[in-house]
Amino acid sequence: MNDMELISKVQQDRLNRSFLNEEKRLIGDGGYLAPSAELWNDLLVTASLKKNILLIGPSGSGKTKLADSISAFFQQPIQVVNCSVDLDSEALLGFKTIVKADDQLIIDFIEGPVVKAMKNGHILYIDEINMAKPDTLSILNSVLDYRRMLVNPFTGKTIIAHSDFLVIAAINEGYIGTTPMNEALANRFISFSIPYIQSDMLRELLIGKFPHVSTRLVDSFISFSQDLMKQVQNGLLSDEASSIRSLEDAIELAQFMDPIRAITYAIAEKLRDEMERDLVIQLAKTWM
Structure with a gap:
């Protein structure tokens, strides 16, 4: 060569x-x-x-x-x-x-x-x-x-x-x-x-992604997420309110700030309708 x-x-x-x-x-x-x-x-x-x-x-x-x-x-x-x-x-x-x-x-x-x-x-x-x-x-x-x-x-x-x-x-x-x-x-x-995942599978996803977050906080977010999905089904919230991606963002923020503020930034503020934003915050206060 x-x-x-x-x-x-x-x-x-x-x-x-x-x-x-x-x-x-x-x-x-x-x-x-x-x-x-x-x-x-x-x-x-x-x-x-x-x-x-x-x-x-x-x-x-x-x-x-x-x-x-x-x-x-x-x-x-x-x-x-x-x-x-x-x-x-x-x-x-x-x-x-x-x-x-x-x-x-x-x-x-x-x-x-x-x-x-x-x-x-x-x-x-x-x-x-x-x-x-x-x-x-x-x-x-x-x-x-x-x-x-x-x-x-x-x-x-x-x-x-x-x-x-x-x-x-x-x-x-x-x-x-x-x-x-x-x-x-x-x-x-x-x-x-492709539906949203819920319940036990959602818990598995969140615990796997955020292993250092307390089980109590994860359970609160899961209950909050289920409420969001119900309101979407009832036509009171748009689909993006129950986004799993946004829920993950909120949990990640909630490790370093008040969960209500985390939900406000990651979920509520993305919604265009003021009434929808207020409903999300009300639901968050129920569980957080």
Whole structure:
């Protein structure tokens, strides 16, 4: 092996190590507690079959953590798309840019999450898919159906999805800024309802995440959370009031400040309606 071949091999080894480190970094940490063993098992079966998965549930019910846990279970890197009305094809597929190579300016294509996931066999997680404009999502039609391919409009190249490629999307129905999913798009998914976890499972989650918090405080927050969920069901509070994510934030703050103030900052102040904010504080005072 001559010097140039040796240098080339060293460079390739470095690129391979860099790629493997990046792959490892993109694998989820897990930690989702499913409300039933059947739900978790059915999700894993669906993922194994490489069916597109749609997670339907309120804000803070753990949809993102669930996708993260599927990534951890299969040790499969995950690429994330956070949808909004401003999402465009470049945010999905990538973009062209000018780079300098060998003292020359050349046009290079920087791959976006969809292209990376398809080519490398990653999970593509599309969060709040119903916040994106239908015209933007139409780019993914051929990716999500039996063809599992894409003609990249920026390069003209055809991309055939890796055999491990998997799509998981999440929606929060009725959330401000969202629109009903296009029927043709919805038909490309297997749908799962993701409810909030409650009772013993919620206790297990909170004690596992905050082992130094007193059992008494955890129980108070669980009772408070159950009251919030009842008021959501009664139509007196919006879904985000009973978010498990917000509840976790409140408990974490409550380790260092008065629990009522912690609930005010982490839950009540997020609500737009003054009457809802007042109701949350009243319920908190009942249990804290």
